[in-house]
Amino acid sequence: MNRLKKEESVSTAIHSPAVVLHSRKRVQWFAYASPQNFYSLAGKMIPWFATVATMLSALGLYIGFFVAPVDSQQGDAYRIIFLHVPAAWLSMFIYLVMAGWAAAGLILNTRLSSLMARALAPTGALFTLLALWTGALWGRPTWGTWWVWDARLTSELLLFFLYAGFMTLQSDTEESRRADKAGAVLALVGVINVPVIYFSVQWWNTLHQGASVSLRSAPTMATTMLMGMLVTALGLWAYSIAVALTRVRCIILERERHAQWTAGLAS
Amino acid sequence: MIWNSWNDFFLMGGYGLYVWGAVLGSVSVIGGELLALRWRRKGALTMLSAIKSASGKMTAEDER
Numbered sequence: 001m002n003r004l005k006k007e008e009s010v011s012t013a014i015h016s017p018a019v020v021l022h023s024r025k026r027v028q029w030f031a032y033a034s035p036q037n038f039y040s041l042a043g044k045m046i047p048w049f050a051t052v053a054t055m056l057s058a059l060g061l062y063i064g065f066f067v068a069p070v071d072s073q074q075g076d077a078y079r080i081i082f083l084h085v086p087a088a089w090l091s092m093f094i095y096l097v098m099a100g101w102a103a104a105g106l107i108l109n110t111r112l113s114s115l116m117a118r119a120l121a122p123t124g125a126l127f128t129l130l131a132l133w134t135g136a137l138w139g140r141p142t143w144g145t146w147w148v149w150d151a152r153l154t155s156e157l158l159l160f161f162l163y164a165g166f167m168t169l170q171s172d173t174e175e176s177r178r179a180d181k182a183g184a185v186l187a188l189v190g191v192i193n194v195p196v197i198y199f200s201v202q203w204w205n206t207l208h209q210g211a212s213v214s215l216r217s218a219p220t221m222a223t224t225m226l227m228g229m230l231v232t233a234l235g236l237w238a239y240s241i242a243v244a245l246t247r248v249r250c251i252i253l254e255r256e257r258h259a260q261w262t263a264g265l266a267s
Numbered sequence: 268m269i270w271n272s273w274n275d276f277f278l279m280g281g282y283g284l285y286v287w288g289a290v291l292g293s294v295s296v297i298g299g300e301l302l303a304l305r306w307r308r309k310g311a312l313t314m315l316s317a318i319k320s321a322s323g324k325m326t327a328e329d330e331r
Binding site: 083246 | 268269270276279280282283285286288289290292293296297299300301304307308311312314315316318322329
């Protein structure tokens with residue numbers, strides 16, 4: 001195959017205004033690196049993720065509040081788990097995905113990757129806050145304290161500061177590409193915090209309980225409780241995708257406001 | 268149904284304050300995020316129409 005021709009076609013795909021994405025027999029994936037193309041793709045994806053999010057979250061919370069039995073030790077206070085654990089899982093997972101997009105933007109110099117990282121940060125930060133809030137409300141009746149500086153809680157709080165730092169670095173509107181790169185460096189350095197949070201209950205003596213769910217052994221909790229947690233977590237995962245895609249579309253509109261293709265979208 | 272009455276459901280075995288405090292926090296965070304996004308999108312679209320009408324005005328003047 002003529003190699004020069006193939007590179008030409010990819011470059012045209014990214015820069016031409018209305019790309020025919022399925023012109024050859026394969027999808028031109030690189031065409032989605034163009035903000036305009038990604039904008040419309042994201043627009044189509046959002047309703048699906050929003051629907052899945054609503055259904056799964058509703059189901060998970062129904063299981064947690066109307067099906068799962070009362071806990072023998074903690075009574076009904078334990079039901080906070082159905083909010084706390086999904087929020088905590090997502091706070092860590094979103095950080096990793098955000099750092100991944102930031103790395104892509106840094107290494108491949110693709111602007112849209114950095115915009116995707118920016119879109120994820122507020123959602124991740126909010127889930128971190130939620131994990132801390134619900135955790136405090138759970139800790140007060142069960143541990144007798146709203147807060148303790150143990151390894152798990154402290155590293156989750158640090159995660160919040162990392163999100164906040166990332167968003168603050170991104171707020172520079174003058175030097176936006178430099179802000180992207182600075183943010184990416186912070187995000188990547190902060191990735192080490194995620195395994196610290198995860199393994200903290202093994203590595204240190206913490207007030208926070210150890211893992212009841214692991215990939216290697218059977219869970220030590222009742223099946224209905226586990227199901228409530230997992231289904232809600234999946235629902236919130238779909239929610240965070242829908243929200244991040246919505247936010248990145250706003251960011252794209254803001255960044256591309258002087259481009260020809262956005263004029264057609266004006267209300 | 269695991270609850271004997273709606274009253275029992277709201278009391279959450281005495282832990283109602285903590286459980287519903289957690290639920291309220293979650294609803295506020297998620298609801299707040301969705302609202303903020305709606306405002307942001309509206310703001311972006313308004314900005315685009317402002318830019319469009321501003322550039323539209325300029326071309327009309329140029330043509331005279």
